[in-house]
Amino acid sequence: MMESLVQAIEGGAINTWVLSTYWLWPLLEIIHFIGLSLLLGSMLIVDLRLAGYLRQIDIMSMHRLLPWAAIGFAMNMVSGFLFFFGDPGRYSINIGFRIKMVLVLIAGLNVLVFALKINPLIGNWEPHGDTPGLAKAIAWISLSTWTGVLLLGRLIPYIGTG
Amino acid sequence: MKLLVAFLAERVHPDVITLISSFGSNRGLEPFSPRISIIAVRVLRNAHQISYRHDDGGTICRQSARQIKSINNRGEMPVFEWLETTALAIWVGESLWGYPIVLGTHAIGLAIVVGIFVMLDLCMLRVIRGVSFNAFLSLYLLAWIGLLLNVISGSALFTSQATTFIESAPFLIKISAVFAGVIVGIFIQRRLKLRAADWDNADTHIESSATALAALSLVCWIGAIFAGRLIAYL
Numbered sequence: 499m500m501e502s503l504v505q506a507i508e509g510g511a512i513n514t515w516v517l518s519t520y521w522l523w524p525l526l527e528i529i530h531f532i533g534l535s536l537l538l539g540s541m542l543i544v545d546l547r548l549a550g551y552l553r554q555i556d557i558m559s560m561h562r563l564l565p566w567a568a569i570g571f572a573m574n575m576v577s578g579f580l581f582f583f584g585d586p587g588r589y590s591i592n593i594g595f596r597i598k599m600v601l602v603l604i605a606g607l608n609v610l611v612f613a614l615k616i617n618p619l620i621g622n623w624e625p626h627g628d629t630p631g632l633a634k635a636i637a638w639i640s641l642s643t644w645t646g647v648l649l650l651g652r653l654i655p656y657i658g659t660g
Numbered sequence: 661m662k663l664l665v666a667f668l669a670e671r672v673h674p675d676v677i678t679l680i681s682s683f684g685s686n687r688g689l690e691p692f693s694p695r696i697s698i699i700a701v702r703v704l705r706n707a708h709q710i711s712y713r714h715d716d717g718g719t720i721c722r723q724s725a726r727q728i729k730s731i732n733n734r735g736e737m738p739v740f741e742w743l744e745t746t747a748l749a750i751w752v753g754e755s756l757w758g759y760p761i762v763l764g765t766h767a768i769g770l771a772i773v774v775g776i777f778v779m780l781d782l783c784m785l786r787v788i789r790g791v792s793f794n795a796f797l798s799l800y801l802l803a804w805i806g807l808l809l810n811v812i813s814g815s816a817l818f819t820s821q822a823t824t825f826i827e828s829a830p831f832l833i834k835i836s837a838v839f840a841g842v843i844v845g846i847f848i849q850r851r852l853k854l855r856a857a858d859w860d861n862a863d864t865h866i867e868s869s870a871t872a873l874a875a876l877s878l879v880c881w882i883g884a885i886f887a888g889r890l891i892a893y894l
Contacts (some may be wrong), residue, residue, distance in 0.1 A: 539775020
């Protein structure tokens, strides 16, 4: 499946554009790094509050930070897609990249659990109080998966390049 | 002669100047006497070649030229060359896990430092509203821990390619931006200690000197990322 995907991409319009635009790759890296700072910075604060720390923060005000996580994620998804389209052969066989994508998926499912199980109840919580066990679990899963995504992403060029 | 010494001091390895001065005394001349004139000093940075001529016979002193060349081959920046030979540099540059461990640490530190500062800046600029400024006073501890991680990991990365980095414009810009960002961060922290409680009251005006600091901080950190990413390309 992966091979046919690579074949479909290589030589295509996006692949050619990414490879032939010489300033694009560094620009994408800059966008990817700014995006990761927005995503991890906002998630760090949200997750620490969700884990029961930083109780000065009104738990409802986390909703002001979440759009910035979404903006960071969107920046990284777009730039990440273009990385993949630029060099599909190397990314698809890279073990670091594969584990990273699995971790992104886990982080995404974690957000889904948060949205369905936790978010509807937050309004009833003590604004500056402790958080329930499920919220803490979600927070720590989020922190560890995003840290893993960051580490594996950074190390893609150096590990498991086949 | 003083001008000549100044000229040399700017361009030539200090050992070369010592050698040239001792060169005169070997022949019963005063070191740096006007009688020893250096006819031509060509410092070819990459070839490390210097040729010069002794006034007295007009002969090119080949042996001394070789001596100078061997000294100059040690490089014009012995500190940075030495750094690249340290055990740390070799661990980072050549061991299997050294580089990934240090680079991974640097990425985590970056996310913590830039992540927290950018969020704080956006709050101070009132782009994000309603998040407690008091909480950022606690987050500052984490930001400084992240910075410490990156000073340590960054220094380790630097040693592995010290001579390359020290001549890289993007690297020097990045370091300046980080340094400026840290200074601005310290100023913001001091301001936050005084004003966080006030700013947490809804719609309290944040003075323009504080928002200017926040904007400057944002520029520094985004600039550091910009320049940092370009190190590998320029």
